[in-house]
Amino acid sequence: MLKQIEGSQAMAEAISRCRPEVICAYPITPQTHIVEGLGERVKTGELQNCEFINVESEFAAMSVAIGACAAGARTYTATASQGLLFMAEAVYNAAGLGLPIVMTIGNRAIGAPINIWNDHSDSMSMRDAGWIQLYAETNQEALDLHIQAFRLAEELSCPVMVCVDGFILTHAYDRVDVPAQDRVDAYLPPFRPRQILDPAQPVSIGAMVGPEAFMEVRYLAHHKQLRALRLIPRLSEEFRRHFGRGSGGLLRTYRTEDAETIVVALGSVNGTIQEVVDEMRTAGSRIGSVSICAFRPFPLAALRQALEQAKRVVVIEKSLAVGLGGHLSDGVRKSLSGIVLNGYTVIAGLGGRAITRQSLRQLFKDAEADELDQVTFLDLNADLVAHELEREAQARESGPTAEAILRRIGTVASQIN
Amino acid sequence: MFQIRIHGRGGQGVVSAAEMLSVAAFLEGRFAQAFPSFGSERMGAPVMAFCRIDDKEIRLREPVLDPDALIVQDPTLLHQVDLFKGLRRTGYILINSTRGFDELGMQEFVRGFRPSHLCAIAATELALKHVGRAVPNVPLLAGFAAITREVKLDSVIAAIREKFPPAVADRNVAAATEAYATSQRKTESSHAQAD
Numbered sequence: 001m002l003k004q005i006e007g008s009q010a011m012a013e014a015i016s017r018c019r020p021e022v023i024c025a026y027p028i029t030p031q032t033h034i035v036e037g038l039g040e041r042v043k044t045g046e047l048q049n050c051e052f053i054n055v056e057s058e059f060a061a062m063s064v065a066i067g068a069c070a071a072g073a074r075t076y077t078a079t080a081s082q083g084l085l086f087m088a089e090a091v092y093n094a095a096g097l098g099l100p101i102v103m104t105i106g107n108r109a110i111g112a113p114i115n116i117w118n119d120h121s122d123s124m125s126m127r128d129a130g131w132i133q134l135y136a137e138t139n140q141e142a143l144d145l146h147i148q149a150f151r152l153a154e155e156l157s158c159p160v161m162v163c164v165d166g167f168i169l170t171h172a173y174d175r176v177d178v179p180a181q182d183r184v185d186a187y188l189p190p191f192r193p194r195q196i197l198d199p200a201q202p203v204s205i206g207a208m209v210g211p212e213a214f215m216e217v218r219y220l221a222h223h224k225q226l227r228a229l230r231l232i233p234r235l236s237e238e239f240r241r242h243f244g245r246g247s248g249g250l251l252r253t254y255r256t257e258d259a260e261t262i263v264v265a266l267g268s269v270n271g272t273i274q275e276v277v278d279e280m281r282t283a284g285s286r287i288g289s290v291s292i293c294a295f296r297p298f299p300l301a302a303l304r305q306a307l308e309q310a311k312r313v314v315v316i317e318k319s320l321a322v323g324l325g326g327h328l329s330d331g332v333r334k335s336l337s338g339i340v341l342n343g344y345t346v347i348a349g350l351g352g353r354a355i356t357r358q359s360l361r362q363l364f365k366d367a368e369a370d371e372l373d374q375v376t377f378l379d380l381n382a383d384l385v386a387h388e389l390e391r392e393a394q395a396r397e398s399g400p401t402a403e404a405i406l407r408r409i410g411t412v413a414s415q416i417n
Numbered sequence: 418m419f420q421i422r423i424h425g426r427g428g429q430g431v432v433s434a435a436e437m438l439s440v441a442a443f444l445e446g447r448f449a450q451a452f453p454s455f456g457s458e459r460m461g462a463p464v465m466a467f468c469r470i471d472d473k474e475i476r477l478r479e480p481v482l483d484p485d486a487l488i489v490q491d492p493t494l495l496h497q498v499d500l501f502k503g504l505r506r507t508g509y510i511l512i513n514s515t516r517g518f519d520e521l522g523m524q525e526f527v528r529g530f531r532p533s534h535l536c537a538i539a540a541t542e543l544a545l546k547h548v549g550r551a552v553p554n555v556p557l558l559a560g561f562a563a564i565t566r567e568v569k570l571d572s573v574i575a576a577i578r579e580k581f582p583p584a585v586a587d588r589n590v591a592a593a594t595e596a597y598a599t600s601q602r603k604t605e606s607s608h609a610q611a612d
Contacts, residue, residue, distance in 0.1 A: 004443035006436070138476075168478055172452040173439045175474075271476030356479045 001178050007139040007169045010176040011104060012037025014143040016047045017184040018102075018150045020076040021191075022068035024053040024061045028083040029116050030166035031106035035078050058083040062090035062101075069099040070205055072196040074150065078104035080166060084122045085110065088129075095130025095221065097205060098194070100153035102146065103131075106166040107267070107318075109351045113402040117352020118166040120266060120318040124327045130221050132160040132228055133296040134248065135266040139174040144247035145293075147179070148235050150188055155231060157194040158224050163295075165268040167352070179243055187242050225297040232294050250299035253306050255281060256288030261368050262307055263289040264332055265316040269348070269355050273316065276360045287364060292328070303335040312342035314367045316378075318349045325375040342370055348378035384408060418471040419567050422481045423554075424500050425490030428460040430554035434488070435466035437580055438558055441572035442470040450475045463498050470567055484508060486565055490540070490553050492521060506530055511560050511600075513540040513553045532607035536564045536600050543599075547592035548585070555589045556596035563600035570597045 003010070011034050023042070025035040041047035055061045061077050069075040079087060084105060094101050105123045109115040123133060134149065136142035142164045149160040164170055195205060209217055229250065236249035246252075254274050256262055263273050270291035280287050290306050292299065307313055313336070317326030329345040336343070344367055349355045359379050366372050388405055392398045421438065425431035432453040439451035447470055454465035467481040482502075486509035489500060504510070506529045512518070514537045518527050527535055538560045540553030548555070555577060562568050573593055578586045 002443075004440045004449065168452070172450060173436045174450055175443055175448055268478050272478050275477050354480050356482060357477070358482075 001180070002175060003178055004173055004175055006033065007142055007164065007172050007174060007176075008033030008106075009037050010139050010143045010174075010178060011146060011164070011170075012041065013178050014146045014184075015076055015102075015104075016041045017179065017181050018076075018147060018188055019074065019185075019190075020047075020050055020102075021073035022051050022053065022065070022075045023077065024055050024064040024068070024075075025077050026055050026058050026061045026079070026083065028058070028080050029106075030108060030118075030170045031078045031080045031083070031104060033170065034104055034106070038076075058087040059090060062087040062094060062103075065101045065103075066090060066094050066097065066099055069094070069101050069193075070097070070195070070197045072191070072193045072198070074154075074191040075099075075101045076103070077101065078106065080106040081108035081110055081116075081122045084126060088126065091126055091131065092129045093206075094159045096217075098157045098221075098224070099159060100150075100157050100191075100193075101159040102149045102153055103159065103161050104146070105161050105163045106170045107163055108166040115351040116166075118168050118318070119350045119352065120163070120327075121320070121350075123161060123163040124319040126161070127296055127327060130158070130225075131296065132156075132158055132225065132232075132294070133163055134160065134232075134293055135163045135295055136165070136169060137252075137268060137270045137291050137293070139169050139172060140176050140245070141247045141293075142169055143176055143178065144239065144243070144245070147184055147188060148239055148248050150191075151235055152228065152231060154191055154193075155235075156224050156228055158221075158228070163267065168268045177243075177245070183243065187239065228294075229297045229299060229301075232297075248293055250294045250302045251290055251292045251306065254289045254291065256290065256306055256310075258286055259288035259309075260286040260311040261288075261314065261364065262310045262312075263287070263314045263316060263364065264292060264303075264307075264328065265289070265318075266292050266295060266328060267318065269316060269318065272355060272357060273360060276357050276364060279357075279361065280364060285364075285368060287368070295328070295331075298331040298334075300331070300335040303332065304339070307332075307336060307341070308339055310341055312344065312367060312370065314344045314346060314364065314372070316346050316348050316355075320347050320350060343374075344372045345375045346372075346378055347375065353379060381409075418469055418475070418477075419485045419565075420481045420483065421468040421470075421486045421488065421561070422484040423466045423468070423488040423490065423557075424494055424498060425464055425554070426460075426494070427462045427464050428552075429464075429490045430552045431464045431490060432466045433580060434490070434554035434558055435468045437555075437573070437576040438468045438561070438568065439470075440576035440579055441558075441562075441568040442468075444572045444575050445568060447471065448473060448475050450477075454480060463494055486511070486561065486567075488557050488561060489513060490557060492516075495521065495523075501526070507534075509534040509561075509565050510536070511557055511564060512537045513557055515539045515542065533604045534564065535607070536560055536603055538596055538600055538603070540596060543592045543596050547595065548588045556592050559593035559597040560600035563597045564604050570594070573597075 439449035
């Protein structure tokens with residue numbers, strides 16, 4: 001059914017139709033509306049046979065999820081930003097134990113400085129925790145990916161994070177098609193756990209493993225993700241046949257057929273990138289883009305195939321690997337082993353800074369002329385940075401940086417972007 | 418694509434206005450996207466929300482930087498925020514004010530705009546009269562429908578009924594209906610002046 005609703009509400013509807021049996025969550029912006037929507041559905045009885053557990057922290061949320069999932073319940077939670085960091089230890093445990101929990105990340109920056117706006121720093125911090133990570137480009141895809149995520153998680157017995165750009169998607173009203181319950185039921189069978197805690201047939205889960213077997217257990221986690229590389233496209237294709245629309249998969253190419261310049265990015269910024277690609281194509285540029293949906297497992301082979309004929313690749317990153325550049329670029333470079341082309345890393349949109357067509361247009365033109373540095377910060381206020389560096393050079397006791405920068409730029413409430 | 422930027426203050430229903438507008442467009446079979454500017458969600462702080470309406474899927478995710486229409490829910494923002502940034506002379510301006518553009522000291526600024534694209538309505542007063550609360554968003558949406566004809570009043574009313582419980586919706590519908598008629602009268606008279 002077509003609806004014009006907030007992204008968070010659309011996800012809540014889709015998750016509800018996946019018939020989760022335990023939902024445990026702690027509120028944090030911008031994820032809150034999703035679990036509020038689910039809580040409401042449990043309370044009204046629209047979502048039956050589901051226990052909604054209010055917990056005291058994110059650490060507790062993931063701990064309850066681990067217990068519930070180990071007891072054989074289809075389990076869901078959601079978080080963002082510092083919340084994900086607070087649950088970090090349990091996030092690793094959920095993956096290490098192979099428990100197919102599905103968790104939404106309403107992507108948001110990590111402090112300090114404290115910032116509630118969107119970027120990918122939070123989910124990137126957990127990129128190697130052993131969870132599958134899928135990034136949504138639109139709210140329709142955010143909705144669809146949750147349905148695929150439960151199927152994927154349960155077939156592999158591996159947890160899945162669905163990463164959704166905070167505010168840009170979670171708080172946007174868009175047209176979405178919410179599938180009917182019977183269609184979801186036909187795609188997503190009831191949960192048949194690979195392992196279960198059952199007093200009637202006692203087992204232990206979570207053994208201590210020494211040097212004699214730890215490598216093997218870890219290798220099997222890696223092997224599981226490699227199997228996901230085959231399973232993700234298969235489930236996406238099955239989804240397309242079943243629901244009549246494409247969503248998910250490892251990656252999607254856009255006008256890359258004869259492209260000399262290819263832009264690679266995760267999530268909702270791909271929409272804006274495609275707009276600029278269209279404009280530049282009309283003006284004669286040979287440019288295209290790749291939207292990566294599966295970041296873990298990383299689709300090395302599929303990406304290599306998409307990029308191998310290009311002259312240059314521009315990677316747009318909404319997170320910063322401080323002291324190195326970007327996280328996505330690492331995977332892109334790995335996928336290109338042995339292929340010589342110019343690679344540019346562009347850090348953009350940190351802490352919610354708008355990524356505009358105007359800035360992307362100039363950036364891509366600079367890339368076409370091979371006039372970009374290896375690592376570029378899009379729309380960085382160079383004067384502000386230079387002034388602060390100068391100020392810090394003047395005095396050893398220069399005080400806190402963020403506060404000095406804020407004083408320098410003055411009031412921001414009057415600015416449009 | 419038609420792009421709308423709504424300026425107001427926290428508590429004035431700026432975000433809800435953009436959402437309702439997107440619902441109204443959706444009900445007419447169009448594609449629409451509404452989103453807030455996020456952040457300073459404090460009562461009284463300057464806030465913005467955006468809406469895009471198109472006949473095809475909307476992929477663009479940047480803030481509305483070059484609006485076709487501007488809705489100003491609080492005229493005190495005129496001196497605080499760079500409200501008109503990116504607005505073309507062919508654009509529309511709808512302001513919540515009991516005073517006209519001249520009285521607001523804007524006659525110089527709006528020179529070159531089509532008179533029928535400019536409208537000041539007493540949205541707060543209409544909201545107080547019908548709804549009992551100083552929330553000018555709904556009357557302004559109706560005014561938007563009247564001057565731009567991007568959406569029909571019926572669609573705005575349907576969006577209001579989706580957003581609010583029945584009793585509150587009824588009062589908002591009354592406010593919208595009066596605001597629509599007032600705005601239509603004003604633009605018709607400016608059409609007449611222009612002729």
